[in-house]
Every structure is written in structure tokens, then in C-alpha cells.
Amino acid sequence: MRIAxxxxxxxxxxxxxxxxxxxxxxxxxxxxxxxxxxxxxxxALFGDSGQLASxxxxxxxxxxxxxxxxxxxxxxxxxxxxxxxxxxxxxxGEIAMDxxxxxxxxxxVFCQTFGTNMYRMLFELVPLVIVSLLFFHxxxxxLASGIAFLILVFNGLILNFLITYTIGLIAFWYIxxxxxNTVLNGLIRLFSGAFIPIWFFSDSLVQxxxxxxxxxxxxxxxxxxxxxxxxxxxxxxxVLQQVAWIVGFLLLQRWMWSKAVRRLVAQGx
Amino acid sequence: xPLIEVQNLRKEFKRQKRRDGFWPLMKSxxxxxxxxxxxxxxxxxxxxxxxxxxxxxxxxxxxxxxxxMMVGILVPTSGAVHVNGLVPFENRIKNARxxxxxFGQKSQLWWDTPVIESLRLTKYMYDIPEDRYQQNMALxxxxxxxxxxxxxAVRSLSLGQRMRADLCAALLHDPDIVYLDEPTIGLDVxxxxxxxxxxxxxxxxRGTTVILTTHDMSDIEKLCSRVMxxxxxxxxxxGNLTTLKxxxxxxxxxxxxxxxxxxxxxxxxxxxxxxxxTEEARTQLVYDKKNxxxxxxxxxxxxxxxxxxxxxxxxxxxxxIRNLYAGFSQEExxxxxxxx
Numbered sequence: 258m259r260i261a262x263x264x265x266x267x268x269x270x271x272x273x274x275x276x277x278x279x280x281x282x283x284x285x286x287x288x289x290x291x292x293x294x295x296x297x298x299x300x301a302l303f304g305d306s307g308q309l310a311s312x313x314x315x316x317x318x319x320x321x322x323x324x325x326x327x328x329x330x331x332x333x334x335x336x337x338x339x340x341x342x343x344x345x346x347x348x349x350g351e352i353a354m355d356x357x358x359x360x361x362x363x364x365x366v367f368c369q370t371f372g373t374n375m376y377r378m379l380f381e382l383v384p385l386v387i388v389s390l391l392f393f394h395x396x397x398x399x400l401a402s403g404i405a406f407l408i409l410v411f412n413g414l415i416l417n418f419l420i421t422y423t424i425g426l427i428a429f430w431y432i433x434x435x436x437x438n439t440v441l442n443g444l445i446r447l448f449s450g451a452f453i454p455i456w457f458f459s460d461s462l463v464q465x466x467x468x469x470x471x472x473x474x475x476x477x478x479x480x481x482x483x484x485x486x487x488x489x490x491x492x493x494x495x496v497l498q499q500v501a502w503i504v505g506f507l508l509l510q511r512w513m514w515s516k517a518v519r520r521l522v523a524q525g526x
Numbered sequence: 527x528p529l530i531e532v533q534n535l536r537k538e539f540k541r542q543k544r545r546d547g548f549w550p551l552m553k554s555x556x557x558x559x560x561x562x563x564x565x566x567x568x569x570x571x572x573x574x575x576x577x578x579x580x581x582x583x584x585x586x587x588x589x590x591x592x593x594x595m596m597v598g599i600l601v602p603t604s605g606a607v608h609v610n611g612l613v614p615f616e617n618r619i620k621n622a623r624x625x626x627x628x629f630g631q632k633s634q635l636w637w638d639t640p641v642i643e644s645l646r647l648t649k650y651m652y653d654i655p656e657d658r659y660q661q662n663m664a665l666x667x668x669x670x671x672x673x674x675x676x677x678x679a680v681r682s683l684s685l686g687q688r689m690r691a692d693l694c695a696a697l698l699h700d701p702d703i704v705y706l707d708e709p710t711i712g713l714d715v716x717x718x719x720x721x722x723x724x725x726x727x728x729x730x731x732r733g734t735t736v737i738l739t740t741h742d743m744s745d746i747e748k749l750c751s752r753v754m755x756x757x758x759x760x761x762x763x764x765g766n767l768t769t770l771k772x773x774x775x776x777x778x779x780x781x782x783x784x785x786x787x788x789x790x791x792x793x794x795x796x797x798x799x800x801x802x803x804t805e806e807a808r809t810q811l812v813y814d815k816k817n818x819x820x821x822x823x824x825x826x827x828x829x830x831x832x833x834x835x836x837x838x839x840x841x842x843x844x845x846x847i848r849n850l851y852a853g854f855s856q857e858e859x860x861x862x863x864x865x866x
Contacts, residue, residue: 262650269647273638276679354634356599358651359622518615519601 263368270372281380288329288385295325296393311456312463313485320483323396326389327479328451331410333381335417335474337370340438343425348432366422398482405492409478412499417474419506426510429517450476470502528572529703529735530596535605537566537591565591567759578729578736580750588759589739593705597627610702623652626696630708633692635680641691642676645698652699666694669724686717693721697728706738710745722748755850762850774849775841776815780823783807783834
């Protein structure tokens with residue numbers, strides 16, 4: 258098995274990050290700022306009432322703050338530079354060096370991303386959770402919701418990687434595609450519920466978001482965490498949707514890859 | 527069965543035509559023109575196990591493109607490549623396990639990782655058994671002198687160090703074939719010698735087949751039993767080095783500084799000087815080594831002129847290729863007499 262290889266590749270990416278210590282603090286402060294800003298915006302919006310009506314019934318300020326914190330936690334993992342990475346590998350010709358190795362390109366990118374995630378878990382997630390627990394009143398889920406939440410987040414992150422990787426492959430056709438990243442981030446921000454929960458969307462936007470995979474990364478897992486989704490049928494429906502999107506993107510990236518390698522023009526030399 | 531079989535290989539690239547100026551640039555946002563560039567045109571050859579083949583040609587001749595097709599990175603437009611009986615681009619990962627490659631311009635090592643860690647990753651990458659890994663590391667580390675920089679991150683290595691580390695990484699898993707694309711580019715004489723020694727050793731001890739491209743004639747002379755010359759994507763010569771030099775590399779150039787102004791003489795032409803060029807005190811004479819030797823020429827001149835300085839230059843590889851190319855086109859157009 259190649260588990261040892263993946264482990265080593267991942268650890269290598271992890272260690273690489275450790276070499277740049279200044280990043281640790283900068284990342285951390287960036288995340289904390291974002292949380293504070295969002296928490297106070299929601300406080301202002303809720304005003305004195307402490308309750309707001311929404312598509313999912315009445316939402317309390319506590320639930321909203323918990324939503325913000327959990328959303329930030331997920332974003333620590335879901336924010337990746339896969340599109341940028343693939344694009345720069347193609348434009349610099351560095352991809353040739355990945356292709357002479359007996360390993361699929363997808364695995365190379367995945368291990369690098371996963372290593373980065375592990376690093377972020379230690380140096381961003383842990384401090385983030387500690388600070389959030391100290392300063393905000395974060396609700397804790399029931400055991401069942403908690404387990405379901407973890408499963409959904411795990412699937413969501415795999416889906417997130419596959420989406421970014423598949424889009425990254427467009428670089429084989431257009432070489433420089435960083436702007437696609439901007440567009441994608443906009444889409445994710447809006448339709449995943451990362452910033453504004455889909456509860457507060459208008460009907461048409463809610464309908465639209467169901468045709469996109471992004472809500473399966475943020476909104477649905479957080480809803481489960483908050484106990485808004487409890488029935489096991491509903492839960493199963495979410496998992497099935499995630500699996501369907503994952504399979505869809507797996508097939509899509511495989512098809513794109515088979516086309517992409519054929520058009521590869523190794524740049525420079 | 528030969529180890530590598532290349533038949534009628536061809537690779538075309540589509541390249542966007544770019545024009546200068548504002549309006550053409552604006553136009554290109556909407557409508558793009560492309561041009562076809564043929565990088566490799568109808569190349570065929572076979573390579574047997576244990577050969578060291580020098581693959582030479584001027585910049586942009588199609589060397590790297592051919593190698594990238596053999597490695598499996600590029601897909602041929604037409605024609606076929608078989609390595610170990612496999613089609614490389616269809617079996618990229620399987621093929622990659624049995625080959626090593628060094629592209630002089632780029633590193634396959636992990637940029638931010640210390641050399642030793644980077645090499646350890648190759649161990650997992652190719653499933654090298656621990657004892658074999660230790661054995662190879664000891665041997666290669668010794669010949670290549672890796673010890674002095676093994677704990678340094680790859681990005682901080684000097685060019686020569688990086689090249690040595692890359693060579694080591696390419697050979698740790700005992701590949702059948704190693705492709706070296708300009709492995710000595712930009713290196714000093716000492717490092718070059720070390721790398722050549724290493725390549726020779728690996729070829730002798732393990733029977734590793736080596737295919738190397740280079741612009742350095744001494745790489746070829748010291749390593750290769752066989753050379754292939756490409757230019758404009760075509761294979762112009764395939765054979766051993768001695769024949770190549772005898773057939774195309776026998777011209778010598780003599781450069782003289784004389785006190786008096788040099789005047790070309792019929793006697794010299796009769797001796798076999800094929801061209802001369804005089805610029806103030808400096809004169810260049812070109813002649814065929816097979817017809818006349820340099821001592822006869824210099825004797826004739828010293829009898830008549832006072833010579834301040836002179837040197838004799840052998841044909842360089844670029845020159846040989848130029849001669850080769852001229853030789854090809856001469857078949858089509860009438861031979862021109864060389865002028866004095």
C-alpha cells in the first residue's frame with residue numbers, strides 16, 4: 258500500500274509550513290479579526306430582541322454566534338490554495354517534475370493540501386477554538402448531532418477539495434486562472450452560507466442554492482450542529498447529496514485530467 | 527528487443543500568434559490566430575540496454591520535447607514510443623517507477639525541504655527497500671559529496687549542489703533508464719567532472735541506460751559511445767562519436783596576429799586552406815585537418831611573416847552541427863566553391 262508515501266508527503270508539507278513561523282501569528286490574528294467583526298455585526302442586526310425570524314424558525318443570537326464560530330472553524334480547512342497551486346505548476350512548467358514521479362497528480366496536490374490543513378489545525382484551529390470559548394457563548398451540540406456534524410464536515414471537505422481541484426485543472430487550457438478563484442470564492446461565500454446562513458435567504462435564493470454543492474460544505478453541517486436538522490431521513494438526504502456530488506466531481510476531474518494531459522505543453526525548455 | 531523504441535515520432539505545438547500594438551492586442555481578446563510549430567518531425571531510433579547516448583542539437587532543436595515524450599509527460603502528435611514495451615504516456619506511473627530523470631533547469635526535489643528529507647521521500651515514492659536505500663545513499667553520497675549540504679533546504683543550494691542532489695534522487699531507486707536533460711548546464715569544471723564520473727560509474731556497475739542532452743562537447747566525449755544529432759526537429763545523425771568527428775568535425779581554424787599585413791597566397795590555397803579572413807593584424811585561416819596539418823601552415827607563414835601570436839581551434843559541437851546541416855542542404859543545391 259502507498260499509505261506510507263501519502264503519510265510522508267503530508268508530513269513533509271506540514272513540516273514545510275513549520276519553517277515559516279511568522280505566518281502562524283498572522284493567520285491567527287486574521288481569523289480572530291474576522292470572527293469579532295462578524296459577531297458584532299450580528300449583534301447590531303439582532304438589536305435588543307435577541308431573536309430573529311427566519312426560514313428555519315426563530316433564531317437566537319446565541320445560535321447565530323455559534324454559527325459564526327463554527328463557520329470560521331470549517332473555513333480554516335476549506336480555504337485552500339489548490340487552484341492557485343495547480344495554475345502556477347502549469348504556468349511555470351513545474352508540473353513536469355510532478356509527472357515524472359510515480360504518483361497521480363491529484364494525490365500530490367491532495368497530500369500538500371492535507372499537510373497544510375494539519376498545520377492549520379494546530380496553529381489556527383486550536384487557538385481559535387480556545388479564544389471563541391473564552392469570549393463568546395458558543396453552544397455545544399448533543400453527542401449525536403456532534404458525531405453527525407463531524408461526518409458531514411469530513412465529506413464537505415473532501416467535496417471542497419474536489420471542487421477546487423477540478424476547477425484548477427482548467428489551468429491546462431487557459432494557464433492563468435487565478436481570477437476563477439475570485440469568482441469561486443464569491444460563489445462559495447454567498448451560496449455556502451459561510452457568511453450569511455441560508456435561513457435568511459429569500460425563497461428564490463434558497464431554491465437556487467439547492468442546485469449548487471456549496472451549502473453542503475458549510476450550511477448543512479452547521480445546521481446539524483445547531484440541532485436544526487434532527488431526523489435521520491433528513492440527515493441521510495444530506496449525506497447522499499454529498500456523496501452524489503463527490504462522485505460527480507470524481508468522474509468530472511478524471512475526464513478532465515485525461516483531456517488535460519494530452520494538451521499539456523511543458524513550458525520552458 | 528531494444529529497451530527504447532521510437533518510430534516516426536512527431537510533435538506539433540499550437541502557438542498563439544502575437545502581434546505588437548494596441549489594436550492587434552485588443553483584437554486578440556476576441557479572435558486568436560494560431561500557428562503550428564513542429565518541434566519533432568519523424569524521428570526514429572532504438573536504444574539498447576546499457577548504452578550511453580548523447581542527444582545533441584542547438585537550442586530549440588527538439589531534444590527536450592523528444593525526451594519528454596519518452597518520459598511520458600508529453601503525448602506525441604503521431605508516431606510511437608515504447609519504453610520497456612510500454613507506451614509511456616498511457617502508463618505514466620508504471621513507466622515512472624522504472625526511470626529516473628533530471629531536467630537541468632528544474633528540480634524534482636521538494637523546494638522547502640532539506641536534501642536528506644527530500645531524498646527520504648523518494649524512498650517512499652519508489653518503495654525502495656530500507657537496506658537498498660542505505661546502500662545507495664552511502665555510495666552516491668560518497669561519489670557526489672552530498673554530506674556537506676544534506677541538511678540544507680533545497681531552495682538554498684547552489685546550482686552545482688542542487689544538480690548533485692537531483693542526480694542522486696533520480697538514481698536512488700535503481701532505474702533501468704535515466705534521462706539527463708542538460709545535467710551539466712552552468713556548472714564549474716570540478717562539479718562537471720564529478721557528475722560525469724558518477725554517470726560512468728552507474729552505467730558500468732548497474733548497466734543503467736543513460737540518455738543525455740548537453741551543449742558541452744566534453745560531456746559527449748567523456749561519456750557517450752553513441753551520439754544522435756537533431757536540428758529543426760529532425761534526426762540528422764545517429765552513430766558513434768569518432769565517425770561524426772571525422773566526417774563533419776575535421777575543420778580547424780587558425781588565428782594569427784602578424785606584424786605585416788597578411789596577404790592570401792595561392793600557395794596556401796594549394797596546400798588546402800579553404801578560407802581566410804584578414805582584419806588589420808588578425809587573420810583567420812580555415813582548413814581541413816585531413817588534408818593539411820597546422821604545423822605545415824604555421825611553418826609556411828613564419829617563413830614569410832613575423833608572427834606575434836597564434837592559436838588553433840578545433841571545431842566545436844555547434845560548428846559540427848552546422849556542417850551537418852550544410853551537408854544536408856548541399857544535396858539539393860549545387861556545391862559552392864569556397865572563396866579565398
